[in-house]
Amino acid sequence: MLNGKVALVTGGGRGIGREIALTLAEKGAFVVVNYRGSEEKAKETVEAIRHAGGTAVSYGCNVADFTDCGEMIKNLIEEYGHIDILVNNAGITKDSLLMQMSEEAFDSVVDVNLKGCFNTMRHLSRQLLKQKGGKIINISSVSGILGNPGQANYCASKAGIIGLTKSAARELGSRGITVNAVAPGLIETEMTKGLSENARKTLEEKILLKRSGTAREVAEAVAFLASDAAGYITGQVIAVDGGMAV
Numbered sequence: 001m002l003n004g005k006v007a008l009v010t011g012g013g014r015g016i017g018r019e020i021a022l023t024l025a026e027k028g029a030f031v032v033v034n035y036r037g038s039e040e041k042a043k044e045t046v047e048a049i050r051h052a053g054g055t056a057v058s059y060g061c062n063v064a065d066f067t068d069c070g071e072m073i074k075n076l077i078e079e080y081g082h083i084d085i086l087v088n089n090a091g092i093t094k095d096s097l098l099m100q101m102s103e104e105a106f107d108s109v110v111d112v113n114l115k116g117c118f119n120t121m122r123h124l125s126r127q128l129l130k131q132k133g134g135k136i137i138n139i140s141s142v143s144g145i146l147g148n149p150g151q152a153n154y155c156a157s158k159a160g161i162i163g164l165t166k167s168a169a170r171e172l173g174s175r176g177i178t179v180n181a182v183a184p185g186l187i188e189t190e191m192t193k194g195l196s197e198n199a200r201k202t203l204e205e206k207i208l209l210k211r212s213g214t215a216r217e218v219a220e221a222v223a224f225l226a227s228d229a230a231g232y233i234t235g236q237v238i239a240v241d242g243g244m245a246v
């Protein structure tokens, strides 16, 4: 279904990003697993893909760095000729109440989560226009739709992704390029491991399906948006949240 496609997945060393990389590869894409800190983790993703019969490489780059993202995109196009699917998944949290939030906590979260999406999209869009096609999928969050106490920085960055996605969809649509966002709810990963039992219970109460989701459930939605089956879907925010934001 994605045979012959080159996919770049940011933050693909673990969690949802790893599952997205595995799922796209399973469906036939050649996957570039981007990472910042842990090369080892990214290599584990690549190994898991190869073990399952797929093809992948890892590539280190901090998505918050505009120049480095430009280099990454340029090098990948030189090496592989085209990039067909971009999944902006890399993200961080630095939670605290607004009145206690440091400037650094705000800036760094916005830099990785929101500017990271801008950086890759900015550098890839010219190539996608030349190709007259491509799929961009940005990982937002249900928190970007609902807001969340203690996460003003994170929610602002994830809401920003929605505006960025819709604007890019409007700019690039006439050349056959689709741009969509996926907004996961509560998904079991390292990011949410720190939640107290109480916080988890309170959240699960708000979820119509009464359970947290899996990284695979997010990855399947991303793979759908990356496929031709979703060829007429653009500018959308698909919630994968068990009905949390209904």
Ligand code: NAI
Binding pocket: 010, 011, 012, 013, 014, 015, 016, 017, 034, 035, 036, 037, 038, 061, 062, 063, 064, 089, 090, 091, 092, 112, 116, 139, 140, 141, 142, 183, 184, 185, 186, 187, 188, 189, 190, 191, 192
């Ligand atoms: P995670 O913390 O397990 O994985 C995030 C990945 O991003 C890590 O591999 C990390 O190394 C990478 N990363 C962080 N900063 C980076 C940078 N500057 N450059 C390149 N890579 C970088 O988190 P998880 O849960 O897998 O989240 C993935 C995405 O899904 C994030 O954007 C997150 O905000 C979003 N999300 C997660 C939810 C959850 O419940 N786990 C809910 C809603 C959204």
